[in-house]
Amino acid sequence: MTMVRPAPGNAPVPVTAAPAPVRRSVPGRIRVISGITAASLVLLFAALAVGTISAREGLRVIGRDAGPQVVATAGLYLALSDMDAQVANVLVMGTAYPDQRRDALARYERQRAEANRTLLQAFELSGDNPAERNTVQSVLDGLGRYEQLAGRALLLNEQAAHPPGPPPDNVVRTYREATDLMRVVLLPQAYNLTLESGTIVRATYDSQGVLAPLARAAVVLAGLVALACLVWLQVFLARRFRRVFGPALLVATVTTAAALLFGTSALGRDEAHLRTAKVAGFDSVLTLAKARAISNSMQGDQSRYLLDKERADTYQHTFLDRSLSVMYTEAGSLPEYHTAVAGHTTGYLGLLGPELVGRQGEVVAREYRRFQAADKAFRDLVTSGSTNEAVAERLGPVKTAFDAYDRALTELAGTHQKVFERSIRGGEGALDNLWRLLPFAIGAIGVLMVAGVWPRLREYR
Amino acid sequence: MKRVLAALLVLASTAVAGCGLNRPESIVDKDELVIGVRSDLPSVGFRKPDGTYEGFDVDVARYLAARLGKSVSFLGVLAADREKVLMDGRADMVVATFTIDQERKRRVLFAGPYHISYQDILIRPDEKIANVRDLEGRRICEVQGSNAAQRVVAERGVKAQLVPFPDYNRCLTALKDKQVDAVTTNDVILAGLAARDGSGLRLANALFNEQRTGVGLAKGDVPGCEAVNRAITAMYQDGTAQKLLRKWFGASWLKRGIVAVPQFEGCS
Known part of the structure; x- marks a missing residue:
């Protein structure tokens, strides 16, 4: 574009007019055009900087704040829920199963430590969000009370020395207090913390969805204006000074064009990475964390169903309710659900529905069906009055089936977690490159502008 | 130059306005x-x-x-x-x-x-029912359009007898007249009905079906x-x-x- 040679006749050469004001006006106009060009360049780089900073903030919130918060709070829920399930397991074992009892108590201790660790982490990550901090604080307080109650139930249980099956009433009453505290107060708060992280990600992602295209449009607009100004400056200089090229300004123009192209593409890549991180990574990680949490409570409901006769109906209904939310099929009662799920192999609804695709998804679906089949066998034993066998079933095949299902869920979540982390790193990489190159581009264009304009101005000295 | 700028500005503002329209109403x-x-x-x-x-x-x-x-x-x-x-x-x-x-x-x-809330059971003050299982062989009021009584029989497998009534008011009258032994539905609904009735009908605190x-x-x-x-x-x-x-x-x-x-x- 700088090749355009203006027709000599067109050049308004000041011959007859008073020379002095015209000579003053030429450097004046150079200064004005240069000023406009510089201003538009500042605008371009400001738009690039603002776009980069806002995109980086989006990546930070989603990738470094809310993302890890989901993992921490889901870990908290699982640890808490498993603590209560282990206590229930020990209570139904009675004086039998010494090995399993030791294992269950050891696991209780491990999960307690894990709960404390994840609580601290959740507290750190909650930043200055007062509602979240209150929630973490409340879980912390409740956990202390829960440990006391659970400890008392375990002690009373030991003193009662009962055979496998439901423990004596005083044990059940104490455990009821503990499990109510856990299920009604602590677990919901942990679960809601996980959801809150989802809310933060959704809000950040949506606002990025509006801001990022705006920033990119601003960059393109400012870039085109800057390029037009540079061309204008060169055309003006070429006409005034009868030179076809100003090499410095030519290079400045090319550098500006490159910065514009590179900048918009980096911002575009960042948007794409963010979209992948959210849609293919985070959303699934969050859903699977919720499914894992609910499923873990289901296996606790099985032990509680076994140990608390009076509330058995409530616990069975809760189990059904949770089953329906994890994988939905129309069923009014648990036996109906068992039958429906056993024959159900495609088109899943409920929380897991959209996640059960691909090979890993199929594995999860299969293991879930096995877990429900084991549940049916277990409940049949309870209803037929075979308490000993029911306890053995709960601690044996049901546990094995649940563990296999939980493992499949974890692996599926791991795959999405990797996609999430890779996309966040990819987005950050694109921005890092842009951020590193920006100062060089600004410096180079500045120097070239001066090199291109200064000699012309000096001719008027 | 200015015209190009103006055109670009118009374009950009249309794009911005367009983005705003994509959000569903909240x-x-x-x-x-x-x-x-x-x-x-x-x-x-x-x-x-x-x-x-x-x-x-x-x-x-x-x-x-x-x-x-x-x-x-x-x-x-x-x-x-x-x-x-x-x-x-x-x-x-x-x-x-x-x-x-x-x-x-x-x-x-x-x-x-x-x-x-939970499904609960509304009973006469002298009644001993404490649990959904205690409804075995008893008469429950079945209000038209509500499946609560049905759930006791179908889901919980309790062999109770269902007696149909058109609404809760008549159910309560039947309960007081000993035509039925229990009314069951959402606990807050029962509590409200009992409070307005004021004759001492009470909840069994059975708390089943969350x-x-x-x-x-x-x-x-x-x-x-x-x-x-x-x-x-x-x-x-x-x-x-x-x-x-x-x-x-x-x-x-x-x-x-x-x-x-x-x-x-x-x-x-």
Whole structure:
């Protein structure tokens, strides 16, 4: 574009007019055009900087704040829920199963430590969000009370020395207090913390969805204006000074064009990475964390169903309710659900529905069906009055089936977690490159502008 | 130059305006909310003769609207209207003993639950029924349009005898006249009926079939659902939930169980 040679006749050469004001006006106009060009360049780089900073903030919130918060709070829920399930397991074992009892108590201790660790982490990550901090604080307080109650139930249980099956009433009453505290107060708060992280990600992602295209449009607009100004400056200089090229300004123009192209593409890549991180990574990680949490409570409901006769109906209904939310099929009662799920192999609804695709998804679906089949066998034993066998079933095949299902869920979540982390790193990489190159581009264009304009101005000295 | 600039500016502003149109309508963007509440349940959602509404759900709805910074007007609804008023846009929000279930979630978005209720059993003062199993061989009132009594037989497998009645008022009369032995449904509904009846009918505190009572919203209003969830969290953290339960169901209600923020359904 700088090749355009203006027709000599067109050049308004000041011959007859008073020379002095015209000579003053030429450097004046150079200064004005240069000023406009510089201003538009500042605008371009400001738009690039603002776009980069806002995109980086989006990546930070989603990738470094809310993302890890989901993992921490889901870990908290699982640890808490498993603590209560282990206590229930020990209570139904009675004086039998010494090995399993030791294992269950050891696991209780491990999960307690894990709960404390994840609580601290959740507290750190909650930043200055007062509602979240209150929630973490409340879980912390409740956990202390829960440990006391659970400890008392375990002690009373030991003193009662009962055979496998439901423990004596005083044990059940104490455990009821503990499990109510856990299920009604602590677990919901942990679960809601996980959801809150989802809310933060959704809000950040949506606002990025509006801001990022705006920033990119601003960059393109400012870039085109800057390029037009540079061309204008060169055309003006070429006409005034009868030179076809100003090499410095030519290079400045090319550098500006490159910065514009590179900048918009980096911002575009960042948007794409963010979209992948959210849609293919985070959303699934969050859903699977919720499914894992609910499923873990289901296996606790099985032990509680076994140990608390009076509330058995409530616990069975809760189990059904949770089953329906994890994988939905129309069923009014648990036996109906068992039958429906056993024959159900495609088109899943409920929380897991959209996640059960691909090979890993199929594995999860299969293991879930096995877990429900084991549940049916277990409940049949309870209803037929075979308490000993029911306890053995709960601690044996049901546990094995649940563990296999939980493992499949974890692996599926791991795959999405990797996609999430890779996309966040990819987005950050694109921005890092842009951020590193920006100062060089600004410096180079500045120097070239001066090199291109200064000699012309000096001719008027 | 200037013309090009102007043209570009116009283009950019059109693009910006276009982006704004993509968002679905949310209660967050409104100044006034129309909230659907029950008009037929004393102490829960009840239309007084002067046309105003009162009850636990009504107070919850007022609190939530205030938390969201919106003014509120109420629309009385019956059980069968709750999905309809949300889908045809007559109400922005429904707080009307609306139990969250997977079937309804296909058509309605649920914030909350703001309250966990249970199915319970209303009995005469001298009656010994304490558990759903104690209904074996007894007569339960079956109200038309409610599946609560049916659930005792079908889901819990309790062999009780179902006696049909058209509404709760006649059920209560039948209970007092010993034509039936129990009325069963959502505990808050029973508590409201018992309080208005005033003849000493009482709840068995059987607490079976947990029911998650949520706030119904138009499907797709995720920001609205998240905002309501935050408001519900605040309602429990600042003690309002406990206060409202005591106000409408009495101090003894709080002994039924711990009052704590429920596990939310999630908005996505």
